[in-house]
Amino acid sequence: MSPPGSSARHSPAASGASAERWLQKAFGEASVNVVDRASARREEARESSYGGARYERETERRAAPGTAAKPAYWAHGQAVDSSQDDGRASPKRFFNKANERLYEAYSQLHTMAQEFDKPFDSPAILVVGHQTDGKSALVEALMGFQFNHVGGGTKTRRPIAINMKYNPSAVEPRCFLMKDDNLGREDELSLPELQAHIEGENRRLENENGFWAKDIVVKIEYKYCPNLTIIDTPGLISAAPGRKFSGLQQSARLVEDLVKQKMHxxxxxxxxxxxxxxxxxxxxxxxxxxxxxxLRRTVVVSTKFDTRIPQFSHSQDVEMFLHPPARLLEPTVLGGGPFFSSVPSGRVGLARDSKYRSNDHYREAVLEREQHDIAELERRLDRHLSSHERGRIGVSQLRFFLERLLQQRYLENVPTIVPVLEREHRIATSKLSETVQELADLNQDHLKEKGRAFYQHFLEKIPEIVRGTLAAPPRIFGESLAHEHIRGGAFVNADGRPCMPQQPVPNADMRLFGGAQYHRALEEFRLIVNAVECPPVSREDIVNSCGVDEIHNGVNYTRTACVIAIARARETFEPFVHQLGFRLSHIARRTLPVAMYLLQKEGRILNGHEVFLKKIGGTFARFVDDRVKECQEKCHEDLKSTTQFVTWSLHSGNKAGLRNVLAPHEGEHDAKDEKRRSGGELVMSDKELKNCKLTDLVENTLWNRTMKSVTVDIVDMLVRQIFSGIRAHIVQSVELKFNCFFLMPLLNDFNSFLRNEMEDAFEISLDSVFDVKSVRSALESRRHKLESELEQMEHIQSKFASIHSQLEASSGNSPATQAAAKAAVGGTTFHSAAAREMAAQDEILRASHDLSEGIAEAKAQFAQYSPNPMRGSKAYEPSPRRSSAGRSRDRAPLSPMFHN
Known part of the structure; x- marks a missing residue:
């Protein structure tokens, strides 16, 4: 085994020869149709040359006079004339019956993975390139016929997964389109019908300006098709910058995300x-x-090679392009270097603008272009190309390499696919059993029992969330204060601007939910309302509030201050009551998804009964809205009573400020008295002075409408004192009422409310609560889908089990195979032969250690008994084809140890 990343590891010859030897070992000499050893040696020599002999033979045949040109490489990977292929098994044809079984199994595996959205997939060729790179044209050249929607702009808007299969009896392409109903059904279409379907799907997505990541799965059988699975992706878009091209930039991002998802x-x-x-x-x-x-799983292809060759003026430039150094191209690229392809332009058809009249004509043009590129390269390099260089030039060489490479990946992944299919089969079987049980439970009595049990568990979760829990992740269900302002509304003043508290709100940056979030909202309300100042009082406010009494025309500034204070308090504090109610309603509603998450986490959620769950959620939301509305009404009543009649003992607050305004400072009186004495004026007695001050006060406050500065100050101070008293009372009253008439009913009264609502709904119409008809239809659809999935999976599983058992028997239960199977059971896979070898060595050491420990333990336990075997017992002898390390319990169903 070559080291990972070496060129020998990924050379075309190595990838092909190893796959063939593995097939011969697994399926026997007869299965690969090898007539004798001499023909096998000739086959191996032809593969090692990697296309050189095929090229020379084809050149000689085309140069011979009177010989019709035949596209050699279309005869399925061999230099065999296509006219000689009569559909029978040829000894010179590599892809024999065993290979077809392997490819067919993987083709069905890929189809099932796409249909049922499985976490696994089969090896496939994913074509990635920009719009003008010639992706679809290269795919058509690999297939040997034209069928795709090729042209300028973004034509491909859905990936097209093409499962190509070599069928020597199919003179014309046989096309099968997989349905999008996730039931594994397929329709056989003609080639024009398939083209129309793909073009129609692309036009539909183009009108919607969108892309779809789900593959259009197409199966094609053709005598000129290789055994390949190719996924043609939408072309990457290089959008120009600027606002003018915003639509194209959005499309570029969508395509890039789609292609990235596929490449991962x-x-x-x-x-x-x-x-x-x-x-x-x-x-x-x-x-x-x-x-x-x-780039260890990437094949790099330089397209439009026929337009590149004339651009090089020196042979050194051509050498640099054919053999890029490591600083320009990663040396670990799959295949050891880039491939070069040229596809002739023009479409197949009978129209006037069609260049090729048939697919045969098109295939000949592709082959001629390949030979012309080789001749032009040799002319510019002034030398003959080596077999290694010829093995990388042309569509036929790329096709041959991809076919062998994909086959090798198929063989490598067989040990990992079998246990993965077994695990998915168990999961699907369990889901099917649950679905069948749910269908059997769709009767009235059972539905009522399930409904009562569910809402009882739901009622237990609401108090748990309010009192505090860590069962739900705060990063998902929690809200910081900033996010709470966006979704639940912020406290705003009369101008509509957010109110900023003078002190920071505790835990503002933490993501809270439930009772913690409720407490933070009340704390923010308290800080903001306590920081609200009374609006300034103007002279106009005072004059308009004085008015005229019914029995005299004097002025009562005490009444004026009360009128102004209660008006200011009512218009200032009433909006905060509405805002707090909306905020707490938002916080309470957010406990519903948290409760559903906890129930789902505990396995108590009712799957498929969305109508019933919506009924629970609607009842909870209505209860929250009713309690908030009731609580707001009580707060408004309290605010109205507080701002309708002023109680001085409650509203006056601190009287020191008023006393400071009405009573002048003693130092001021002493200074005035000293001034009068020094001026020679007569000094009044204390009694006369007090009478004079009282007279001035009465004149200024009782009947003088000409307000002086002291009058404005007195009224303003009275207003502020009354406003401050109302504010303190409102903060305490609102917080108390929301705790008593909103929080406590949520914890205590909601239980009976929900029970009464649900029982009434059960009595009126059970179908309206559970929507039995829709639920039954959904369950029937799910059961049908799972049955179809299991049917396909069992069919594929039997194929892979057969292939795996033959490979296992031929490899003698190699540790690498065991390690791969064990990794697949654990949910991991091997993606390189090097990783498999390292894991195999670890498995060997571990098995050897366990075996030695087991032998030592057995000797210690049974040494005191008879050293001879018991009468009637039979000593166990391992099978010559099965090592002790190969009896893995993970693969027991595939290779049973005991035979009848």
Missing amino acids: QRDYIILCLEDSSDWSNATTRRLVLEADPE
Whole structure:
């Protein structure tokens, strides 16, 4: 076995010869139709030359006078004249009956993986390139006939998985289209019908300006087809920058994501197409390197080679392009180097603009183009091309290499596919049993029992979430305060701007849910409302609030302050009550998906009964809305009573501010008295001074409408004192009412509310609650799909089991095979022969160690008994074809140890 990444490991000769030897060993000499040893040696020599002899033979035959030109390489991988292929088994044809069995099994495996969205897939060739790289044209050349939608722009909008199968009896292509109903059905179509279907699907997606990652699965049988599975992907788009090309940029991103998703499938061989004469321009490789950094499962192809050759002026340039150095192209590329292909332009048809009248004419043109490229290269290099160089030039050589490479991957993956299919079969069987049981349980009594059990578990989850739990991940169900503002609304002032608290809200950056989020919302409400200041009082506000009394024309500034304060408080605090109710309703509603997640995590969710689950969710949402509305009404009543009648003991708050306004400072009186004495004025007594101040106060406050600055200050201070008292009362009252009339009913009263609602719904119409008709239809569809899946899986499983048993018998239960099977059972796969060998060595050492320990333990336990075997017992002798390490319990169903 060559080291990973070596050129010998991936050379065309090595990939072909090893696969043939494996087939001969597994299926016997007769299965590969080898007539004698001499013919086998000639076959091996022809393969090692990798196309040189075929080219010379074809050149001689075409040069012979009077000989009709025949496309040699279309005779399925051998230099055999196509006219001599009568459909019988030819000893010179490599792809024999055993190979057809192997390919057919993998073709069905790929179809099943695409239909039922399985986590595995079969090896396939994934064609990746830009729009103008000639992807679809190369695929047609590999197939030997034209069928695809080829042209400028984005023509391919869905990947096309083409399962090509060599059928010597199919003179014309036989096309089978897999249905998109996920039931494994296929329709046989004519070639024009298949073309019309693909073009129609592309036009539909083009009108929607979209792409679809699901493959169009096509099976084609043809006497000129290789045994290949090729997936043609949409062409990558190089969109120009700028807002003008935003639509094209969006399409480019969609295509890139689709192609990346396909390339990350480890079983796919990537066929990377480059349309460039300089290997430093990695247009397509740039994207491929993201999925395959070392290009170990990537075949690089330079397309439109016939247009590249005239661009080179010196032979050194041609040598550089044919043999790129490691600094330009990764030396670990699959195949050891790039391939070069040329496909002639023109379509097949009878129209005036058609260049080829038949597919035979088209195939001859492809072969002529290949020979012309070789002749032109030899002329420019002034030397003959080596067999290694000829093995990389032309569609026929690429086709031959891909066919052998894919066959080798098929053989390598057989040990891993069998246990994977067994595991998927067990999963599908379990799902089918559950579906059948659910169908049997669709009766009224059982549905009622299931419904009651479910909503009882649901009622247990709501208090658990409110009280606090770590069973649900906060990164999924939690919300930071910023996200809560976006989804549940923020507190805003009268101008519509968000209110910012003077102090930071605790746990603002944490992702909370349930009771923790509820407490944070109340804390934010308290901080924001306590920071709200009374709006300033103007002279106009005071004058308009004074008015005229019914029995005198004096002014009562105390009443004026009360009127202004309660009006300001009502218009300021009422919106906050609405905003808090909406916020808490949002927080409560978010507990519903958390509860459903917890029930699903515990396996108690009712799958398939979406109507019933919506009924539960709708009842919960209605209860939350009713409690929030009721709580808001109680808060409004409290706000109305607080702002309708002013109780001085409740609303006055701190009287120190008012006293400071009404009473002048003592230092101010002393300064005025000293000034009067120094001026020689008469000094009034204290009694006269008090009477004078009282007179001034009465004149300014009781009947003087000419407001002075002291009057405005007094009224403003009174308003602020009353506003502050109302604010403190509202904060405490609102928080108390939401706790008593919203939170507590959610924990205590919702149980009876939900039970009554659901029992009433059960009595009125059980079908409307569970939608039995739709559920039964969905379950029947699921059962039909699972039965179809199991039927296909059992059919494929039997094929792979047969192939695996023959390979296992021929390889003598090699440790590599055992290691591959064990890795597949554990959910992993081998993607290289080197990894398989290392795992095999570990398996050998582990088996040897376990065996020695077992022997020592047996000797210690049974040494005291009779050293001779018991009468009637038979000593166990291992089978000559089965080693002790090969009796893995994972493969017991495939290779039983005891035979009847």
